[in-house]
Amino acid sequence: MALRQLMAFGGSTWLGGVRHARRHANSIFATAGPGRTTDPVIGRVQKVRAVVGALTTFGLISVYGVDGGWSAVFEDGLTKLFVAPLVLLLVGPLVIAGFIWYVPPQHRPVLRSRLRYPLRAIGWYLGIPLGAIAGFAVLALLLKVSQGILALQAIISLIILIVGLPFLVWAAAFLVFSSGSAARYAFNTADVHAALPAVLTAVLVWVLNIVQLGDGLPNGPVGVQIAAFLGGPFSVTAVSYWELHVLRTRYGVRVRG
Numbered sequence: 001m002a003l004r005q006l007m008a009f010g011g012s013t014w015l016g017g018v019r020h021a022r023r024h025a026n027s028i029f030a031t032a033g034p035g036r037t038t039d040p041v042i043g044r045v046q047k048v049r050a051v052v053g054a055l056t057t058f059g060l061i062s063v064y065g066v067d068g069g070w071s072a073v074f075e076d077g078l079t080k081l082f083v084a085p086l087v088l089l090l091v092g093p094l095v096i097a098g099f100i101w102y103v104p105p106q107h108r109p110v111l112r113s114r115l116r117y118p119l120r121a122i123g124w125y126l127g128i129p130l131g132a133i134a135g136f137a138v139l140a141l142l143l144k145v146s147q148g149i150l151a152l153q154a155i156i157s158l159i160i161l162i163v164g165l166p167f168l169v170w171a172a173a174f175l176v177f178s179s180g181s182a183a184r185y186a187f188n189t190a191d192v193h194a195a196l197p198a199v200l201t202a203v204l205v206w207v208l209n210i211v212q213l214g215d216g217l218p219n220g221p222v223g224v225q226i227a228a229f230l231g232g233p234f235s236v237t238a239v240s241y242w243e244l245h246v247l248r249t250r251y252g253v254r255v256r257g
Contacts (some may be wrong), residue, residue, distance in 0.1 A: 017166055029181035030122050033117050037251050039074040041065035042243050049239050053222035053232055060228055064220035080208070081176070084183040085125065088204055088246070092118075095203050099196055104256060106174065117191035125178055125187070132171040139164060192255045205236040
């Protein structure tokens with residue numbers, strides 16, 4: 001009975017850690033900053049485009065198949081979840097630098113001062129997994145150094161069991177939840193300028209599509225392959241262009257205003 005209660009308590013603790021990681025990721029990546037312009041219509045259109053894109057992809061796979069089967073589709077989706085933020089980290093600074101250079105000179109100091117918001121998000125996104133890796137590396141090194149000292153080994157093993165493993169689960173959950181939000185909100189670059197996420201999203205989708213080209217085109221006739229390869233980037237770019245139009249006409253947000 002006691003063992004069952006202990007297991008139930010441990011399960012609730014792990015689940016609570018996962019929920020906390022989700023809330024913390026949302027508080028960092030999905031919470032609007034003081035200078036952000038949000039529009040619910042834009043959000044709904046983006047979700048509709050994502051759903052239509054997913055349904056189109058599944059339809060093409062159902063008709064023409066895919067190398068590796070549905071497991072390959074799942075692995076590809078999981079890979080994109082983590083690759084998109086990394087590509088954004090590589091491409092984003094160039095796009096942001098070009099964006100700030102493009103705006104009128106009098107606005108550049110303000111935009112540069114707002115870079116602290118995406119930098120904070122990047123710090124959390126990279127710092128948590130790196131901190132987890134560093135922490136476990138230190139504990140593993142201490143275990144190796146303390147060979148023969150049973151009391152010290154027992155203390156370190158207890159620290160790993162009570163603190164290390166729960167933190168590892170929390171860090172993994174945080175990385176999963178924050179990866180999707182980081183790509184969706186472009187590391188809070190909307191707090192720098194409302195139009196910046198639309199520009200970054202359009203650039204990111206083309207870069208990801210070019211990277212994905214290394215795996216070859218999807219199955220099907222040539223026309224279907226070309227449509228499948230270009231459909232996603234063109235649709236995302238069209239939505240991004242429409243988003244810029246809405247921001248300009250409804251809220252007066254201009255890149256060179």
